[in-house]
Amino acid sequence: MAWSIAEVARMSGVTSRTLRHYDEIGLLAPDHVGANGYRYYEVDQLLRLQQILILRRLDLGLPQITEVLDRQTDPVEALRGHLKRLLVEQDRLGAVIATVTRTVSELEATQGGPPMAAINRAENLFEGFDATQYDAEARERWPRNYDKAQEFAATLTPEDTERMQKETTAAMIRMAEFMVAGVPADDPAVLDEVDQQYRRLCDFWTPDAAAYRNLGQMYVDDERFTATYERISPGLAEYQRDAMAAYADARLS
Numbered sequence: 001m002a003w004s005i006a007e008v009a010r011m012s013g014v015t016s017r018t019l020r021h022y023d024e025i026g027l028l029a030p031d032h033v034g035a036n037g038y039r040y041y042e043v044d045q046l047l048r049l050q051q052i053l054i055l056r057r058l059d060l061g062l063p064q065i066t067e068v069l070d071r072q073t074d075p076v077e078a079l080r081g082h083l084k085r086l087l088v089e090q091d092r093l094g095a096v097i098a099t100v101t102r103t104v105s106e107l108e109a110t111q112g113g114p115p116m117a118a119i120n121r122a123e124n125l126f127e128g129f130d131a132t133q134y135d136a137e138a139r140e141r142w143p144r145n146y147d148k149a150q151e152f153a154a155t156l157t158p159e160d161t162e163r164m165q166k167e168t169t170a171a172m173i174r175m176a177e178f179m180v181a182g183v184p185a186d187d188p189a190v191l192d193e194v195d196q197q198y199r200r201l202c203d204f205w206t207p208d209a210a211a212y213r214n215l216g217q218m219y220v221d222d223e224r225f226t227a228t229y230e231r232i233s234p235g236l237a238e239y240q241r242d243a244m245a246a247y248a249d250a251r252l253s
Helices: 005-012 016-024 043-057 062-071 075-109 122-126 135-141 143-153 158-180 188-201 209-221 223-232 236-252
Strands: 039-041
Touching: 005 016, 005 039, 005 043, 016 039, 039 043, 043 062, 158 188, 158 223, 158 236, 188 236, 209 223, 209 236, 223 236
Parallel strands: none
Antiparallel strands: none
C-alpha cells in the first residue's frame, strides 16, 4: 500500500513542504512519484520518517540524522537504540517537571515578594537539567570556543560545578530583581552586574562586542534558553538581552 504526501503529512503532523525538503536533501525520498507528479510513500519510508521524528525529538540536527540513518542496517535494532535514548529522556524530563513544579509552588507561596525569597535553594532551579545535552550542537556551531570550554570544564571538580550553578542562578535572580524594580537595562548598576557575568564567561570564551550582543539575542531567539530565564521571571530573557547589548556598546566597543 502507498500513501500520498498529503496522507503522510496528515498522519505524521509533518507538513508536505517539510517532506519535500527531506526529499531534496536526501533524508527521506518517496518510494515513487506518480504520473500525476505526486510523491508516494510505502511502509519503509514511513518507518524511516518515524525514526527521523524520534531523532528530531532527541535534538539531533538533520545532517546528524542523515548520518545516523545511513549507518543503520537493522531497523529493529535501531529502534531499540532509539527507545533506550527516549527512556533516558523520559527520566530526564521527569526530573525537569519535578523541578519546575517545585519552583511554581515556591513562587506561588511568596507571590508579590522578591524573586530570591521564593527560592529555597538556588541550585534547585537546575535539578534535572543536563548541561551536556547540547554538546554536539555547540561543537558544530562554535568549534574553537567549544574546545576551550571543554578544556576549562575538565579542570572543574563537582564542587566547582555546583558553585558555578549557584552563582549563575543568583546572577539571574539579581537581574530579575533589577527588572522588577524598573531599573533600565543600561543603568550603571545593571552594567556592573553584567560585567561580573561577562568575566565569568571569559573562563570559557572571550566574546567581542558583536559576539556578546549575539549571545544575548540567542537567549531570546532560542526557546531552550528563554525557558530557563522565564522560570525566574517573565520577561527576563529580553531584559538580559537588552542589558548585554548595552554592556557591549558601553564597555566592549
